Each structure stands twice: as structure tokens, then as C-alpha cells.
Amino acid sequence: xxxxxxxxxxxxxxxxxxxxxxxxxxxxxxxxxxxxxxxxxxxxxxxxxxxxxxxxxxxxxxxxxxxxxxxxxxxxxxxxxxxxxxxxxxxxxxxxxxxxxxxxxxxxxxxxxxxxxxxxxxxxxxxxxxxxxxxxxxxxxxxxxxxxxxxxxxxxxxxxxxxxxxxxxxxxxxxxxxxxxxxxxxxxxxxxxxxxxxxxxxxxxxxxxxxxxxxxxxxxxxxxxxxxxxxxxxxxxxxxxxxxxxxxxxxxxxxxxxxxxxxxxxxxxxxxxxxxxxxxxxxxxxxxxxxxxxxxxxxxxxxx
Numbered sequence: 001x002x003x004x005x006x007x008x009x010x011x012x013x014x015x016x017x018x019x020x021x022x023x024x025x026x027x028x029x030x031x032x033x034x035x036x037x038x039x040x041x042x043x044x045x046x047x048x049x050x051x052x053x054x055x056x057x058x059x060x061x062x063x064x065x066x067x068x069x070x071x072x073x074x075x076x077x078x079x080x081x082x083x084x085x086x087x088x089x090x091x092x093x094x095x096x097x098x099x100x101x102x103x104x105x106x107x108x109x110x111x112x113x114x115x116x117x118x119x120x121x122x123x124x125x126x127x128x129x130x131x132x133x134x135x136x137x138x139x140x141x142x143x144x145x146x147x148x149x150x151x152x153x154x155x156x157x158x159x160x161x162x163x164x165x166x167x168x169x170x171x172x173x174x175x176x177x178x179x180x181x182x183x184x185x186x187x188x189x190x191x192x193x194x195x196x197x198x199x200x201x202x203x204x205x206x207x208x209x210x211x212x213x214x215x216x217x218x219x220x221x222x223x224x225x226x227x228x229x230x231x232x233x234x235x236x237x238x239x240x241x242x243x244x245x246x247x248x249x250x251x252x253x254x255x256x257x258x259x260x261x262x263x264x265x266x267x268x269x270x271x272x273x274x275x276x277x278x279x280x281x282x283x284x285x286x287x288x289x290x291x292x293x294x295x296x297x298x299x300x301x302x303x304x
Contacts, residue, residue: 033077033098034098036072036073036076036077037077037096037097037098040065040069040072040073041065041066041069042063042064042065043063043064043065043066044058044060044062044063044064045057045058046058047064047088049087049088049107049109049198051087051109052087052109052193052196052198052225053193053195053225053226053228053229054109054191054193054198054223054224054225054226054229055223055224055226056090056222056223057222057223057224058090058222059218059222060093061092061093061094061215061218062090062091062092062093062215062218062219062222063090063091063093064088064089064090064091065088065089065091066087066088067086067087067088069089070086070087070088070089070106070107071083071084071086073089073097073104074086074089074106077097077098085108085109086106086107086108087107087108087109088107089104089105089106089107090104090105090107090200090219091104091105092104092215094211094215101204101205101208103202103203103204103208103212104202105189105200105201105202105216105219106199106200106201106202107198107199107200108198108199108201109196109197109198109199110196110197110199111195111196112196112197112240112242112243112244113195113196113239113240113241113242113243114194114195114196114231114234114239114240114241114242115192115196115197115242115244115245115246115249116241116242116245117162117164117167117192117245117246118245119245119246119247120162120164120245120246123160123246123247123250125156125159125160125250128160128247128250128251129153129155129156131251132153132251132252133152133153136151136152136153137152149177149178149179149180150177150178151175151176151177151178152175152176152178153173153174153175154174154175154176154183155173155174156171156172156173156174157172157173157174157185157186157187157206157209158170158171158172158187158213159171160250162246166221167191167192167193167230167231168189168190168191168192168220169189169190169191169192169246169249169250170187170188170189170190170216170220171187171188171250172185172186172187172188172209172212172213173185173186173188174206182205182206182207183205183206184203184204184205184206185202185203185204185205185206185208185209185212186201186202186203187201187202187203187204187212187213187216188200188201188202189201189216189219189220189223190249191223191224191225192231193225193229193230193231194225194228194229194230194231194233194234194235194239195229195239195240196242197249198223198225200216200219200223202216
């Protein structure tokens with residue numbers, strides 16, 4: 001009898017057993033994820049965010065998860081590292097959290113102080129983009145040494161816009177993580193207040209740009225600070241002033257060079273869906289934010 005006639009069936013049996021085990025584990029993981037999603041406490045309409053002295057007035061197309069549930073989604077469902085700065089998550093109802101095309105808006109707050117917008121009209125965003133591209137390129141070696149993929153910033157997916165009347169800033173970046181087949185979209189909103197700013201960060205595949213852009217523009221007027229905490233309530237005699245302006249909120253690296261990236265909250269997300277703090281991205285945005293994203297499909301959902 002030939003050895004192959006004995007060994008091959010044995011190998012097939014082992015492979016079949018391993019496949020069955022993998023399928024069983026995958027099914028168990030799916031059931032666990034479904035149970036997690038079913039346990040979430042969704043909120044709609046007017047949502048208070050007390051730690052930021054702010055509120056959302058959500059339209060019917062969105063719902064909201066408060067901090068504990070948002071962190072559960074980011075960490076347990078999407079595989080991101082723990083992040084206790086997450087205050088909540090706005091989720092469009094058009095996708096379930098387990099859908100491949102799902103995305104969400106992670107809410108955080110910075111209390112660095114009143115951010116002057118005096119530089120808003122003088123910012124050259126083309127030059128700022130070029131500076132950011134060079135900085136990210138220069139930091140890629142340190143990023144890889146820290147265990148993260150190399151990163152390329154290709155362009156503005158949405159050029160920065162500052163609404164001086166409502167004190168709201170938004171922009172989007174077209175990013176590519178090394179080893180990924182597609183590009184990652186980071187869409188950011190900053191709402192300026194008396195004592196700091198509220199950050200709304202979304203991560204998705206670049207193919208989702210039209211949908212994300214439309215939804216984020218719908219979301220933009222739905223968030224505001226409470227009376228007394230608004231930008232117009234600033235008191236120059238008593239209030240703290242941030243050590244940076246509008247350019248640093250967009251660029252991140254501008255602040256990094258000044259040693260300020262500790263609390264800027266500028267997130268480069270490669271979303272599973274998490275964000276990696278700009279300090280890790282530039283010095284070496286979670287593990288897109290945002291685990292805020294390990295296989296090619298998942299990488300578009302992980303927060304970086």
C-alpha cells in the first residue's frame with residue numbers, strides 16, 4: 001500500500017475537522033456579536049451630553065448610544081482598545097452595526113479652552129495638506145516600529161470649511177493604510193465652545209463618501225453647546241484660552257510640532273472603527289479610532 005493512500009485521507013480528515021472548528025467558532029462569534037447589538041440602549045431625538053455641556057437634536061435618520069454602549073461597540077464589537085474619552089456615538093439608521101458598509105460618528109470633547117478663530121481666514125489649506133502629507137511620510141517608520149501600518153494621506157476628500165457664524169468646522173481626508181486594498185475616509189466635525197470643542201469623527205470606506213458627506217451635513221446643525229457654554233459666552237477676563245487655533249484643529253501636526261498633541265483629539269481613523277491619537281500617528285489615532293479596523297475589510301472600520 002502506498003503511503004499517500006494512508007496519509008492523504010488523514011490530512012483531509014484533519015483539514016475537515018479544522019474547517020468545522022473554524023466554522024463553529026465563527027458562528028459562536030456571530031451569535032455573541034448579535035447578542036451584544038441586541039443589548040444596546042438606543043436613544044433618539046434630543047440627547048444631552050452633560051460632560052461637554054452640549055446636546056444633539058437628532059433627526060429621524062440617526063440614533064445615539066451613550067458612553068458605556070458606545071465603548072462596548074468600539075471595543076467588544078469592532079475590536080478597538082479601551083478609550084474612556086468616548087462620550088457617545090451617533091449612528092445612521094441606514095446600516096446595522098454588523099453590516100460591512102456600517103459607519104458611526106464617535107463623540108469626544110476637549111476642554112483645552114477657548115479656541116481663537118482669528119486665523120481661520122488666513123489658512124492656506126493646500127499648503128496645510130502638503131505639510132501634513134510630509135509629516136505623515138516622515139513619521140511612517142516610527143509608526144511601523146510601534147506596530148501600526150504605514151499611512152499615506154492622499155488628498156482632502158472634503159476641503160476644510162469653517163462656518164464663522166455657527167462656529168463649526170468640518171473637513172475630510174482620503175487615507176490609505178499600507179496593505180489595504182482600498183482607501184479610508186476620515187470625516188471630521190469640530191464644534192467650538194466657550195471652554196473647548198466637541199469632536200465628531202466618522203470613519204468609512206472612500207466609496208461611502210457621498211453617503212457620509214450627506215449624513216454629516218445633516219448632522220452638522222443638530223449639535224450645539226448649552227447656553228453659557230457657547231462660543232459667544234466666552235469671558236476674556238476669566239476663561240482659559242487654548243494654545244492653538246483653527247489650523248491646528250485641522251492639521252494636528254502643526255500642534256504636534258509645538259508639543260501639543262496630547263489632547264488635540266485629531267484622529268486618523270482606519271475604522272473597525274476606531275481612531276488612533278495623533279500622538280501615536282505622528283510620534284511613532286486607540287489601536288477608526290477608529291482594533292477605531294485588522295483584515296482589509298475590517299481595516300476600513302477600525303479607529304486608527
